[in-house]
Amino acid sequence: MPRTGRRPGDTDTRTAILEAARRHFADAGYRGATIRAIAGGAGVDPALVHHYFGSKHELFASVLELPVPPELLLNVLTTTPVDALGATIVRTFLGVWDTPQHSERMQIIIRTAVVDEQAVRMLREFVTETLLGAVARHLGADQPMLRATLVASQLIGLAFMRFLITMEPLASADHEQLVAAYGPAVQHYLTGDLSADRTGPL
């Protein structure tokens, strides 16, 4: 969406930065990439990269064409009471991705992840360093990164079943039904007891 007051040439500059970013992230990985090197690749000042795209992870989100800036998600996650995070994460995930346009974008990301080793490495570093790391710190529970990856495994599996292989009745279930079903499980991953092999209902 173009902002008002954009000068002619803005679009070219943005495009040049995005192309340089795409190349540099592919070469250096998410973790190794720097705004300075991306600016150099685009022939612009680093300040201009920040001006157009914000932080490194916002720039990466733009390269991936993520529908929602990670900052917004982080804000939702870190302001939600810990014991309501399970339902909130599921509801937010569906709210962001479960539209025809964005679910297609998610399909592309998953398809890329299964065939492109380099893309996988970038996505893994990005997701780990931004969303998962932040959720883990917010939790204050034992084994925070294991918990964060447990949650990620359920969200990926949900996306896989709903958007890619459309397995019914899951694929057509409404959001609140899925929040009710997945919320307690995701909450268990975040704050439950992971040490014991319990049998029986939770």
Place this chain on the structure above:
Amino acid sequence: MPRTGRRPGDTDTRTAILEAARRHFADAGYRGATIRAIAGGAGVDPALVHHYFGSKHELFASVLELPVPPELLLNVLTTTPVDALGATIVRTFLGVWDTPQHSERMQIIIRTAVVDEQAVRMLREFVTETLLGAVARHLGADQPMLRATLVASQLIGLAFMRFLITMEPLASADHEQLVAAYGPAVQHYLTGDLSADRTGPL
């Protein structure tokens, strides 16, 4: 593994049947395929197909090179007490797939599923009609197919994180740690209350 007493020509016949099955499953889908048509395609009697491969879903498992016959899994699932199914399903899934050879096979199946619409349809029908359907019937709970697909979504997500994108610490966690983490969530999908949006730990 060749059985003792196999005559010369057995291997050719088996191969011809497998090739005919691969073609016919691709044309007709899992549900539409018949042993009779596959036998016709291979130029053999249907009884010979049953002799070599057993039922239609055993033949399909051979085509997919599944490491364990579905019959064996079904037997495990339908003889496990319902309130121990969560942990048993996770433990069995890891026991079957989490070896270097079989996890590579799972990677191939997932990679195929994300690019090949026809393969997806076959896998979906196969998984639904054999494993998920049987688990759902065994449960005797409300919304059995939704429950079965919830479980499938978690197992696919686990496989995706562990075998395909190897996200740590999940990718290196030992089996019993994963059984302890996932077991209660899978049990919740199978027998928990899916109707209410509960917050707080399970």
